[in-house]
Amino acid sequence: MxxxxxxxxxxxxxxxxxxxxxxxxxxxxxxxxxxxxxxxxxxxxxxxxxxxxxxxxxxxxxxxxxxxxxxxxxxxxxxxxxxxxxxxGRRPVKEWDMPNVEPPEPTRIGEVVWLQPFPDTLLEQAFGAPLGPEARYEQTEALSVAFMTALQVLPPRQIAVLILRDVLGFPAAEVAEMLDSSVESVKSALKRARAGLQQRRAAEHREPAPAAGSPAEDAIVAKFVAAYESADLDALVDLLTDDVFMSMPPMPFEYEGRDIVARFFAGIFGSGRRSDLVPTRANGQPAFAAYLRTPTGVSHGTGLFVLTLGGDRICAMTRFDNTVLPWFGLPRSLPSR
Incomplete structure (x- = not known):
């Protein structure tokens, strides 16, 4: 020491x-x-x-x-x-919170309604920490919304072992010491955790995302902002992959596939709702706070979109409610543009 x-x-x-x-x-x-x-x-x-x-x-x-x-x-x-x-205890789910918008029937009801985003501004010091030689994941990959969602459905002890071994690279003996367990038990839990995580992520056959802050990423998110702020449904749908996935914790509704996600946004745009988007980043991914325009000239924060990119398309969107905005240094309301 x-x-x-x-x-x-x-x-x-x-x-x-x-x-x-x-x-x-x-x-x-x-x-x-x-x-x-x-x-x-x-x-x-x-x-x-x-x-x-x-x-x-x-x-x-x-x-x-x-x-x-x-x-x-x-x-x-x-x-x-x-x-x-x-x-x-059992986490309470949130009721639908968009007045005058009737959502389509969800593809399924989500399990991880407690998921919240993590601001990228808090990650610089964290990612400078040393990793063990047995770490298997890039730090940003192991914080992505998709990874976090898949991780959360594992049993708690398996989550702990997988994070300590595969994400942080601690030796098995040290993990066993941390958990008051044996090395054999740690290895067994890790094997089950890897299998469970792989099963949850097996459907993720997407192209690699462009590098953060790259011209390719900037081009996609600029098109998304333009389409969303102008309520251009066709332009928005053109940005989505065929198997695009959308979730909305703490609301349990989940939508999978371009057609049903298109119906979801058709309902929002068709209701007359218009929003301004303010860029930020969460979980190593591009994100936008949505501010609903009002006749008073003030836009009120309604939530935060986190985008998952694959190639030159959006393959997943996660919408969080407006309670998360202060963590990103964002106000609850701002003047309409």
Whole structure:
């Protein structure tokens, strides 16, 4: 252990809260992302992170330095998240919230209604954290909306093992220590988790997305904004893949296929609703806050669209409600354009 870290630990054990903050500060963002991956919910991840810090402060005397301080924090955070998942009751679904719009019959009812987006502005420090040599996923891939959705339907312990082993690359022995388990049990859980994740993602046969901020990405999102803001249904539908998928957590409605997604937007545009879009990014993907225009000249925030791109098309859209806008530094209302 580095001398500086050991000195800070000694001071923190003696009750120096400033030393404790200095110890934990470099790990806060990556721990927040870890809690988000475990829970799929931005607000729950914030709560779990605070619980982790409180438990670390209270339990610092029991830190035996067999592993790194970072690994010890991950152990606490993972177990706090597992406790949160075990104690979580049935998540309430949200009712349809678009007046004067009759939605088409959904393709199916979604399971992961608690999913929330994660702002890209919070990711810079998190993605600078070291990964183990056995990590199998790119950090942005392991935060995408599709990956997060597939991950959330796995059993909690399998989620923990897959994140710690395949996303972060912790050795099996360290993961076993974190979970008070055996290496054999970790390997078994990882095998089941990989199979479950693969089964959920088997239908994802899409072209690679263009690089973030590239001219190719910019061209697609510019066409989307132009089509949506002008309520040009044909132009919007031309941007969609044949098997485009749309979900709307915390509403459980899910739509799959260009025709039914086209009917969904036909209902919105046909109702006379017109919106302005404000660009941002979430989960490593292009995103837009939607602001509904009103006769008063003020547009009110109604939600956040996150786009999943494949080649030069949109292969998935996720619409979140307007409660997420403050996390992106976006106002609830703004002047209409």
């Amino acid at each position: 580095e001398t500086v870290t050991a000195d800070l630990i000694s001071k923190a054990r003696a009750g120096d809260s400033r030393a404790f903050r200095e110890l934990t500060q470099p790990h806060l963002r990556e721990l927040q992302v870890h809690c988000y991956r475990m829970l799929g919910n931005f607000q729950d991840a914030e709560d779990a992170l605070q619980d982790t810090l409180l438990a670390a402060w209270r339990g610092l005397g029991g830190f035996q330095e067999r592993a790194s301080f970072r690994t010890w924090l991950y152990r606490i955070a993972t177990n706090r998240c597992l406790n949160a998942r075990r104690s979580a």
